[in-house]
Every structure is written in structure tokens, then in C-alpha cells.
Amino acid sequence: MANRVLVVDDEKLIVKGIRFSLEQDGMEVTCAYDGEEALTFAREQQFDIILLDIMLPKLSGFEVCQQIREFSNVPIIMLTAKGDDMDKILGLEYGADDYITKPFNILEVKARIKAIIRRTAKQEKKADTAGRIQAGDMTIERDNRRVYIEGREINLTAKEFDVLELLATHPNQVYSREKLLTMVWGADYPGDARTVDVHIRRLREKVETNSSEPKYVHTKWGVGYYFKG
Numbered sequence: 001m002a003n004r005v006l007v008v009d010d011e012k013l014i015v016k017g018i019r020f021s022l023e024q025d026g027m028e029v030t031c032a033y034d035g036e037e038a039l040t041f042a043r044e045q046q047f048d049i050i051l052l053d054i055m056l057p058k059l060s061g062f063e064v065c066q067q068i069r070e071f072s073n074v075p076i077i078m079l080t081a082k083g084d085d086m087d088k089i090l091g092l093e094y095g096a097d098d099y100i101t102k103p104f105n106i107l108e109v110k111a112r113i114k115a116i117i118r119r120t121a122k123q124e125k126k127a128d129t130a131g132r133i134q135a136g137d138m139t140i141e142r143d144n145r146r147v148y149i150e151g152r153e154i155n156l157t158a159k160e161f162d163v164l165e166l167l168a169t170h171p172n173q174v175y176s177r178e179k180l181l182t183m184v185w186g187a188d189y190p191g192d193a194r195t196v197d198v199h200i201r202r203l204r205e206k207v208e209t210n211s212s213e214p215k216y217v218h219t220k221w222g223v224g225y226y227f228k229g
Contacts, residue, residue: 007030008061097158136216160202163203172226
């Protein structure tokens with residue numbers, strides 16, 4: 001079954017080039033040229049991954065990403081024409097899984113897409129006898145990638161779940177930011193350790209009653225992060 005990709009950019013030549021290249025690799029590509037159109041497609045159709053430009057008419061890429069995260073954990077790669085690190089981190093804070101800076105090499109885009117789809121498929125197919133982790137009021141269902149606290153489902157992004165699952169599977173084991181970056185994002189990920197800090201902060205905001213006094217995801221100052229149930 002072909003992988004389905006939503007490409008969102010108001011520059012039609014860029015969209016045309018990406019679409020042609022992805023279709024050459026057997027992917028099904030849907031194109032959107034503004035934020036509202038992108039959001040409509042994301043609500044009405046199922047995609048394996050979304051390429052989302054930041055600078056869009058009607059709704060910005062950040063706004064689209066944030067709204068998609070209210071109903072879907074589909075992997076999202078942000079496309080940004082700016083080289084400012086804060087823009088990249090902001091994109092991740094809104095729930096994106098990765099970013100690519102323009103101008104980009106289409107081979108790099110395809111490699112990133114395939115890597116994320118491959119990891120996602122592997123995670124979905126992963127069979128684990130310890131399919132459920134119970135820690136205090138938190139329940140982590142590893143097989144269907146869902147998290148509940150006191151029976152209420154917590155909506156995490158794909159990367160937030162990956163970080164939580166890794167830490168919770170090895171409670172009290174401290175992972176450095178660099179180690180987490182390698183294990184969750186991959187050794188070839190071009191970002192830096194600040195990406196981990198952003199995701200940990202977002203994760204705490206969702207799973208902790210008081211993120212400044214965490215119950216589950218703790219910091220070992222100067223070393224890294226660990227999970228305590």
C-alpha cells in the first residue's frame with residue numbers, strides 16, 4: 001500500500017517538484033496551498049506524513065500544526081525558509097516531529113520522509129509482551145501508543161510518546177539529552193539537544209499536574225532525564 005503524503009506550500013513550483021519526486025517513489029501525494037486547505041485535508045483524509053511550510057496564507061504552518069495535533073498524531077515535517085534556530089524550535093514546540101530548512105535537496109526530503117515512515121511503521125508493528133506500563137495514575141499502552149492518566153487519555157505527539165515510552169520502559173535510568181536525541185530521533189538527525197528539552201517540557205505540560213514539580217519525568221541536573229513512577 002502506497003504511503004500517503006500531504007504537501008503544504010504556497011509556492012506551487014516547490015509543491016510540483018516535491019510531488020513529482022515523491023510520486024516517482026510510488027507515494028500518493030495530496031497538495032494544499034494555504035493553511036485552511038491543509039487543515040481540511042488533514043481532517044478529512046488519512047496521511048502517513050505531512051510536509052508543512054511555515055509561511056502560508058490564511059493560517060500559518062504553526063497554527064495548522066497546532067490544530068492538527070488536537071485530533072491527530074500524524075508525523076509532521078516543517079519546512080522553513082528561515083535559518084533561525086528559534087523558528088525551528090518553535091515549530092517543534094507546536095508538535096512537529098522534524099524540520100527542513102529551505103532551500104533543501106529533494107533527496108534529503110525523501111530520506112527524512114522514508115526514515116520517519118519506517119520508524120512509525122516499526123513502532124506500530126512492534127509486538128511486546130509488556131504491552132502496558134502502569135506507573136501510579138499513568139497507564140502507557142505501548143501496542144496502540146496511547147497514554148492515560150486517571151483514565152483520561154493524554155494526546156501526545158509521536159515524538160513525545162517515543163520519549164515517554166523509552167524513559168518509562170527503563171525507570172530510574174538517567175538518559176543524557178544527547179543519548180535521547182540519538183535513540184529517539186536517530187543518529188543522523190541534524191538538530192541539537194535543545195530539541196529534547198522542548199519535548200520534555202511539552203511532555204511535562206501534558207502529563208504532570210505541576211510541571212515544575214514533576215511526578216513522572218524528572219531531571220538529573222547536569223546529567224539528563226529519567227522516569228519515576
